[in-house]
Amino acid sequence: MDSFTAIILAIFLPFAAAIFIPLLEKFLKHRIGWFAAGIAFLSFALIGIVAPEIIHGHIIQHSIEWMPSIGAEFSIYADGLAMMIGFIASGIGVIIMSYSNGYMSHKEDLPRYYQYLLLFMGSMIGMVFAGNTLQLFIFWELTSITSFMLIGYWRGKPASVYGATKSLLLTAGGGLFMLAGFILLHAITGSYDIATMLQNPAIIENIKAHPFFLITLILILIGAAAKSAQGPFYIWLPNAMEAPTPVSAFLHSATMVKAGIYLVARVHPIFSGTEAWFILVSGIGIFTMLLAGFLAFRQTDIKAILAYSTISQLAYMMTMYGYTSYHEPGLGVAAATFHLLNHATFKACLFLVAGIVAHEAATRDIRKLGGLRKDMPITFIIASIAALAMAGIPPLNGFLSKEMFYETSVEMGHIIGGPFTFLIPAAAVLGGVFTFAYSIKLIDGIFLGEKHHDHLPEHIHEPPYTMLVPAAFLAGLVILFGLVPSIPIHNIIEPTTAGIVLEEVHLHVKLWHGFTPALFMTIITFIAGLAIYTRYDNIAAWQDRFNARYPWVSVNYYYDRIVDGAKGSAKGFAGFAQPGSIKLYIYAILVLMVILFTIPLFMMTTQVFSVNLNFDIPFYESVIMILMVVAAIAAATLHRYLSAVIAISAVGYLVSLMFIYLKAPDLALTQFLVETLATIIFLLVIARVPQTFKEKIPKNILLRDIMISLAVASTVLILLLNATQGIVPPFESLSHYFLENSVKLAGGHNVVNVILVDFRGYDTLGEISVLCLAALGVYNLIKSRGEGE
Amino acid sequence: MTTLITKTITKICIPLVSLFSISLLLAGHNNPGGGFIGGVMFASVISLTYVVFGLKYTKSFFNPSWDKLFGIGLLLASLTAFGAIVFGHNFFRSAVEFIEIPFYGEIELASASLFDIGVYFVVIGTLLHIFKNVGEDK
Numbered sequence: 023m024d025s026f027t028a029i030i031l032a033i034f035l036p037f038a039a040a041i042f043i044p045l046l047e048k049f050l051k052h053r054i055g056w057f058a059a060g061i062a063f064l065s066f067a068l069i070g071i072v073a074p075e076i077i078h079g080h081i082i083q084h085s086i087e088w089m090p091s092i093g094a095e096f097s098i099y100a101d102g103l104a105m106m107i108g109f110i111a112s113g114i115g116v117i118i119m120s121y122s123n124g125y126m127s128h129k130e131d132l133p134r135y136y137q138y139l140l141l142f143m144g145s146m147i148g149m150v151f152a153g154n155t156l157q158l159f160i161f162w163e164l165t166s167i168t169s170f171m172l173i174g175y176w177r178g179k180p181a182s183v184y185g186a187t188k189s190l191l192l193t194a195g196g197g198l199f200m201l202a203g204f205i206l207l208h209a210i211t212g213s214y215d216i217a218t219m220l221q222n223p224a225i226i227e228n229i230k231a232h233p234f235f236l237i238t239l240i241l242i243l244i245g246a247a248a249k250s251a252q253g254p255f256y257i258w259l260p261n262a263m264e265a266p267t268p269v270s271a272f273l274h275s276a277t278m279v280k281a282g283i284y285l286v287a288r289v290h291p292i293f294s295g296t297e298a299w300f301i302l303v304s305g306i307g308i309f310t311m312l313l314a315g316f317l318a319f320r321q322t323d324i325k326a327i328l329a330y331s332t333i334s335q336l337a338y339m340m341t342m343y344g345y346t347s348y349h350e351p352g353l354g355v356a357a358a359t360f361h362l363l364n365h366a367t368f369k370a371c372l373f374l375v376a377g378i379v380a381h382e383a384a385t386r387d388i389r390k391l392g393g394l395r396k397d398m399p400i401t402f403i404i405a406s407i408a409a410l411a412m413a414g415i416p417p418l419n420g421f422l423s424k425e426m427f428y429e430t431s432v433e434m435g436h437i438i439g440g441p442f443t444f445l446i447p448a449a450a451v452l453g454g455v456f457t458f459a460y461s462i463k464l465i466d467g468i469f470l471g472e473k474h475h476d477h478l479p480e481h482i483h484e485p486p487y488t489m490l491v492p493a494a495f496l497a498g499l500v501i502l503f504g505l506v507p508s509i510p511i512h513n514i515i516e517p518t519t520a521g522i523v524l525e526e527v528h529l530h531v532k533l534w535h536g537f538t539p540a541l542f543m544t545i546i547t548f549i550a551g552l553a554i555y556t557r558y559d560n561i562a563a564w565q566d567r568f569n570a571r572y573p574w575v576s577v578n579y580y581y582d583r584i585v586d587g588a589k590g591s592a593k594g595f596a597g598f599a600q601p602g603s604i605k606l607y608i609y610a611i612l613v614l615m616v617i618l619f620t621i622p623l624f625m626m627t628t629q630v631f632s633v634n635l636n637f638d639i640p641f642y643e644s645v646i647m648i649l650m651v652v653a654a655i656a657a658a659t660l661h662r663y664l665s666a667v668i669a670i671s672a673v674g675y676l677v678s679l680m681f682i683y684l685k686a687p688d689l690a691l692t693q694f695l696v697e698t699l700a701t702i703i704f705l706l707v708i709a710r711v712p713q714t715f716k717e718k719i720p721k722n723i724l725l726r727d728i729m730i731s732l733a734v735a736s737t738v739l740i741l742l743l744n745a746t747q748g749i750v751p752p753f754e755s756l757s758h759y760f761l762e763n764s765v766k767l768a769g770g771h772n773v774v775n776v777i778l779v780d781f782r783g784y785d786t787l788g789e790i791s792v793l794c795l796a797a798l799g800v801y802n803l804i805k806s807r808g809e810g811e
Numbered sequence: 812m813t814t815l816i817t818k819t820i821t822k823i824c825i826p827l828v829s830l831f832s833i834s835l836l837l838a839g840h841n842n843p844g845g846g847f848i849g850g851v852m853f854a855s856v857i858s859l860t861y862v863v864f865g866l867k868y869t870k871s872f873f874n875p876s877w878d879k880l881f882g883i884g885l886l887l888a889s890l891t892a893f894g895a896i897v898f899g900h901n902f903f904r905s906a907v908e909f910i911e912i913p914f915y916g917e918i919e920l921a922s923a924s925l926f927d928i929g930v931y932f933v934v935i936g937t938l939l940h941i942f943k944n945v946g947e948d949k
Contacts, residue, residue: 087901688844703942706942775844794881800945
């Protein structure tokens, strides 16, 4: 199998498997989770097949034409960066799906759960390997949508629905800004292709010099920040914690929230090394790191702590990717990348532990927990490893990447100079202090101290192995990456960094690196962290007073006001635009049609009626036409529904007869059958309503109706007269093309059908989708009528 | 309408019209016909039995889940469109091939026919789904 096929399979296998899950569920029952985990493993293995090639510095590129005329292609761009996140998405996917077998109750709607998970995983893998910005956007929004479905998995809970809506509004909305940025990039470079932009220094120079540079960068960064919960967009992530815990572990710590970071890394070569890049990316990063770190420390729910800590850890990465300057092309990139990998391991592990604790102790409130170390010793050890890694304690992997963070911060401070020499490292240390404090708080709050017997069940025990082993595996990775950093560094971090900075990179990461400034900063972090942790009550009290006094200093406050306001105005608009009377809709449609047809007609043709009218109509046809007119008048004037419906179908049948005379058997047959079915449906409906019109139509309304009918009829007449004579100058008849090419290109002699299924197949696909939606709409209309009202 | 004559004629018509709808579907590429018209033809014969014999009787011998049918049709149609990508062409590129079969002669294999079959299922499924729901409504 060549590498391209392997990557395509890795992307689409989860999508294909998701389709078959409802079928397989009949045989596998609650073991369906293992099937999903198997699919995730296959994707992982498929990426593993191509990994050696990528590690050796080869970039796999290939594209399939999709809509060549607008530059949209389906292309694959697989470098180290894509490979790393692809590995994380599928690898953590295996762990999460295995763990879910123990976490999710067998009574729940498991097929839906695993379908969403697989769809999400496929979208995520598709996004990282996307070689085209439009394609990246599509998969990006797919991850937002699947995340929305997963957060709202418990549809009955209002909090789930609120959290899901919030995340969709913010992340998918941010994606639209990103799309605008991509379109501007296209305007500058003339390409949607990522490889073209990255591999062409001239294009990059051009982008950096372009007047649209700043606005493009800001638009793309809004998308990235919204997805990674940075800056003011952080508010969706805590609410997303309403999702089942494995989902949070997967989406909201290990994979989806990293999509924004991935995007920043992906566009790094294009935008980095400028003032704007440093100020925006590092600025957002530092601000978010401090804010979220402080807020995390204040939470009492385990998942809330983890949510805010995720935000602040992602901010570390943002900050480091922003460090790249003129003088130091790749400063911070390797550190950020390493931290990204480490964070995926320890944070996913912590979430799994949170799930275990909630599962066994039936609460996630840290004030009620405590003293669980005796009941759950294995979980305690796993949790401690992960939390200490997050705190940055040697010899765990978090220590290494945090040291690199401090080192690069010191360096960046020196490069900028002035007061920033100390401000930037100080901000980094402060972020680390909060991280240390909340990491300690997690362990202390759950496992140490006295057990609160009045809040907790008497017998708490270790979870089943399906939940314990995945968490233990991640904890093992944390230790492995810490003790033997050369494994991840050489195999993953170096190719990834090379993919970001576009040159070969060699890194040396060791546990003991001498008495450097970073080491002293770490020591300060530990001392200050402990100090802050002991002062916890005072800080909490201060913040409560502050929040009570200034409720408007909160992004959530504005979010809720905007969303509630939008709901109100949407209601008002719907009331105005959809009054509910079918008559009004038909007026609107017809009048608009008349306007849209007549205005261009008058603009294009100087003499509307200057047509050589050819009234040479054969006898049979004129008889049919007269009958049609009679039937139409009958339909309008008859006073019983039944007779009116029959008159209408008479018009339809006469039209189909007309088609036969005009030598269009296809149309005649269709018209005939559709007319029959429509009549039957009409009859089914009118069997249930009063048989005669009761209402008297007032004179003025009747007059208005007649006016509108006349206007429509004369518009159509004029249009037909013009069209049949072929006198609309700028337009030519399309039929020649189809007549000439129908046999040549599609091998079919029935031109009408060839147009439908070959030349305009895309249209037909859209139409049959609409048909399906219409059927579902009818179903809903009829079924929902009895309920509620 | 449920006289003996209509009942007898309907019973004769059902298999004939069903076969005719399939022949319309397959002939569509070169002669009058196609997925849409074939589907409507099939739906009309089912609705004929409904009008003559009533919903309950119709369901007793022919009651697939129509909503699934249009799902399958839509899937088939989209897979045909994606199929071209597997062979390295544009999305929705259609292909046509002529094959010689002994004793029968040349037949035409067009990817568009697969697409047409998808359309056929969607049309049948949609129409009969609507029918069933309107007819069942109390």
